Amino acid sequence: MSVALLEIRNLEVRFAMRHVTLVALRDVSFAINRGERLGIVGESGAGKSVAAFSILNLISKPGYISAGEILFEGRDLTKLGPQEMRKIRGNRISMIFQDPMMTLNPVLTVGTQLTECLHAHRELSEPEAREIAMERLAQVHIPSPEARFDQYPHELSGGMRQRIVIATALLTNPWLIIADEPTTALDVTIQAEIMDLLLELCESQNVALILITHDLGVVSQVTERAIVMYAGRVVEEAPTREIVRAAKHPYTQGLIGALPQQTESRRRLKQIRGVMPALTEIPPGCAFHPRCPYVLDVCRVQLPGYSIKNGARVACHMVAAQMQTEAKESES
Amino acid sequence: MLAFLIRRLVQAALVMFVISIIAFSIQDNLGDPLRELLGQSVSEKQRQILRDKMGLNDPFLIQYGRFLKKAIHGDLGTSYFFKRPAVDVILDKLPATLELVFGASLIIIVFSVPIGVFAAIYPKHWFSKFSMGASIVGISIPVFLTAILSIYVFSVEFGWLPSFGRGETVDFFGWRTGFLTRDGLVHLILPCIALSSIMLPLFIRLIRSEMMEVLESEYVKFAWAKGLQPRRIWFLHALKNTLLPVITVGGVQIGTLIAFTILTETVFQWPGMGFLFLEAVNRVDTPLIIAYLIVVGLIFVITNTIVDLIYGLVNPTVRLTRPQE
Numbered sequence: 001m002s003v004a005l006l007e008i009r010n011l012e013v014r015f016a017m018r019h020v021t022l023v024a025l026r027d028v029s030f031a032i033n034r035g036e037r038l039g040i041v042g043e044s045g046a047g048k049s050v051a052a053f054s055i056l057n058l059i060s061k062p063g064y065i066s067a068g069e070i071l072f073e074g075r076d077l078t079k080l081g082p083q084e085m086r087k088i089r090g091n092r093i094s095m096i097f098q099d100p101m102m103t104l105n106p107v108l109t110v111g112t113q114l115t116e117c118l119h120a121h122r123e124l125s126e127p128e129a130r131e132i133a134m135e136r137l138a139q140v141h142i143p144s145p146e147a148r149f150d151q152y153p154h155e156l157s158g159g160m161r162q163r164i165v166i167a168t169a170l171l172t173n174p175w176l177i178i179a180d181e182p183t184t185a186l187d188v189t190i191q192a193e194i195m196d197l198l199l200e201l202c203e204s205q206n207v208a209l210i211l212i213t214h215d216l217g218v219v220s221q222v223t224e225r226a227i228v229m230y231a232g233r234v235v236e237e238a239p240t241r242e243i244v245r246a247a248k249h250p251y252t253q254g255l256i257g258a259l260p261q262q263t264e265s266r267r268r269l270k271q272i273r274g275v276m277p278a279l280t281e282i283p284p285g286c287a288f289h290p291r292c293p294y295v296l297d298v299c300r301v302q303l304p305g306y307s308i309k310n311g312a313r314v315a316c317h318m319v320a321a322q323m324q325t326e327a328k329e330s331e332s
Numbered sequence: 333m334l335a336f337l338i339r340r341l342v343q344a345a346l347v348m349f350v351i352s353i354i355a356f357s358i359q360d361n362l363g364d365p366l367r368e369l370l371g372q373s374v375s376e377k378q379r380q381i382l383r384d385k386m387g388l389n390d391p392f393l394i395q396y397g398r399f400l401k402k403a404i405h406g407d408l409g410t411s412y413f414f415k416r417p418a419v420d421v422i423l424d425k426l427p428a429t430l431e432l433v434f435g436a437s438l439i440i441i442v443f444s445v446p447i448g449v450f451a452a453i454y455p456k457h458w459f460s461k462f463s464m465g466a467s468i469v470g471i472s473i474p475v476f477l478t479a480i481l482s483i484y485v486f487s488v489e490f491g492w493l494p495s496f497g498r499g500e501t502v503d504f505f506g507w508r509t510g511f512l513t514r515d516g517l518v519h520l521i522l523p524c525i526a527l528s529s530i531m532l533p534l535f536i537r538l539i540r541s542e543m544m545e546v547l548e549s550e551y552v553k554f555a556w557a558k559g560l561q562p563r564r565i566w567f568l569h570a571l572k573n574t575l576l577p578v579i580t581v582g583g584v585q586i587g588t589l590i591a592f593t594i595l596t597e598t599v600f601q602w603p604g605m606g607f608l609f610l611e612a613v614n615r616v617d618t619p620l621i622i623a624y625l626i627v628v629g630l631i632f633v634i635t636n637t638i639v640d641l642i643y644g645l646v647n648p649t650v651r652l653t654r655p656q657e
Contacts, residue, residue, distance in 0.1 A: 056557060058553065058556055058557060060548070060553075082562075086559045086560075086561070087559065088559070089556065089557055089558065089559035090557060090558035090559030090560070091559050094557070094558075095554070095557040097550055097553070097554055097557075098550075099550060102549065102550035102551060103550050103551055103554045104551055104554070105551040105552075105555070105569050105572075105573070106551070106573065106648070106649060107572045107573055107576070107646070107647065107648060108568070108569070108572070109648075116558070116560060116564065117558040117559070117560070120558065120559050120560045120561060120564075121559060152648040152649070154648070154649045165554075168558065
């Protein structure tokens with residue numbers, strides 16, 4: 001069995017507030033192989049971004065990793081010192097942020113912000129760094145990179161800025177790119193362009209991608225596998241095709257039902273009743289039970305374990321029960 | 333750049349015009365200059381003759397017109413007390429005040445930036461908590477109290493530092509400076525500390541809060557995600573953005589610092605413009621008072637223009653020139 005590029009085991013992230021400690025992520029496990037593209041889906045507040053930032057140990061205070069392992073190329077990132085961690089960030093694992101308007105420093109030129117990343121990780125002269133940066137700018141289809149190099153972020157459009165952020169992420173030939181809602185802040189027309197670009201670059205350079213989004217449509221176009229998160233927990237993991245076609249968890253089904261369909265016009269969008277609970281008031285048992293249309297008695301008291309079948313896993317009592325009956329039927 | 337400068341110069345001229353009206357119009361409200369000029373024995377008739385001769389009985393606009401005409405040629409009137417051109421009297425005292433302001437600004441810049449940055453990066457460190465507490469105390473105590481207290485402690489009790497005057501000064505291309513002699517420098521210490529005692533804590537707090545905000549920004553997070561050295565993130569990415577608002581506030585505050593010199597110079601018997609101004613007010617030396625207000629206004633306008641220029645150079649989103657495309 002090949003060793004995964006990144007493997008997260010039983011990750012738990014807490015936020016130490018003044019009076020209480022909130023658990024933002026509980027028992028999160030997933031893995032990604034080299035060159036694979038994984039989607040992390042969920043509503044706002046599900047813990048997607050916390051999971052992404054915890055990989056690079058960049059959770060904003062007062063959050064901290066309280067349990068679990070993050071194995072990258074066999075090394076546990078949670079045990080690395082600040083300098084060792086710094087050498088991984090932006091070098092082996094890069095990140096792309098949500099809002100390109102906010103991601104680039106307004107008082108530094110595009111060129112400075114590109115080359116500084118190279119200088120931080122490689123022994124390079126200024127012209128060498130400039131050359132690599134130019135190459136990457138061309139790769140992300142930026143017209144006349146020479147001119148852009150000495151410009152400031154405010155002189156560029158949002159789409160252009162996100163291309164520059166992507167170019168920055170690619171500078172050091174990383175093995176993994178974590179993209180946190182990379183297209184949410186962009187125009188719809190630009191969204192598709194940026195997503196295509198990201199997909200094209202990951203495929204051509206065999207870079208693994210963790211794509212965090214609440215847009216199941218984007219996930220189905222780009223990723224091979226997806227995990228669905230709810231209230232800080234992974235509730236379902238499966239190949240993307242299966243998630244879109246035959247989601248098992250009631251929450252995932254709800255998300256897919258809420259997607260607008262072009263074929264059935266004039267139909268009211270289905271929605272999941274209620275809202276995701278805040279971290280302070282996560283209900284006992286299955287966190288989704290107050291909103292679940294199929295809620296069973298056991299859901300209110302007992303946290304569902306994972307039912308695993310054909311490389312997919314679901315945390316749902318109902319699905320577990322169904323699988324059991326199916327198994328019995330096939331036996332008899 | 334040139335267009336910007338010209339626009340600023342026009343603005344500056346306008347501001348100076350307004351200042352001159354205000355300065356000139358208060359002269360009637362200060363008291364009778366003749367009371368100081370003449371003895372008790374001079375009769376009312378003679379007083380009126382002198383008033384007519386000095387033009388004090390003319391309507392305000394005529395007086396102001398006469399003043400403005402001379403002012404354009406650099407003549408702001410003759411001091412009643414010194415019997416010399418008011419501008420000359422003030423320019424004699426200008427170096428002393430500017431050196432005081434310069435020394436205080438130096439203290440403010442040298443201490444506020446490192447302390448503010450440190451307190452922003454390590455808000456829970458004991459030193460950060462201490463400097464935040466101390467800065468509240470510093471802001472709350474008025475300048476003259478700090479001045480008197482420092483004289484009591486360092487001059488009276490310990491006898492380490494001189495308590496008044498400029499000490500030994502030397503002539504440096506027509507500029508009497510205390511920066512070039514040991515005695516002059518020693519005399520500068522207490523007044524500069526007293527003068528900076530309000531602005532320094534203010535700037536520490538300003539830099540700290542601006543920096544803390546910047547450290548939470550997405551671009552600083554992205555800089556961390558790029559794996560940059562912490563030093564580069566703090567002192568380039570964050571500090572440059574922190575200083576933009578600080579520069580704006582700083583420009584205005586330098587002007588305010590000149591205003592504060594009146595108190596500091598009085599306590600330390602510092603032979604500067606502020607001390608001179610207070611004396612002039614006591615003597616109802618109106619030409620000197622007007623000249624002081626106009627010179628200080630001019631310094632205000634000049635520093636603000638320079639600060640705007642610096643701001644334009646530091647902040648790329650402000651373009652001093654029109655876009656070239």
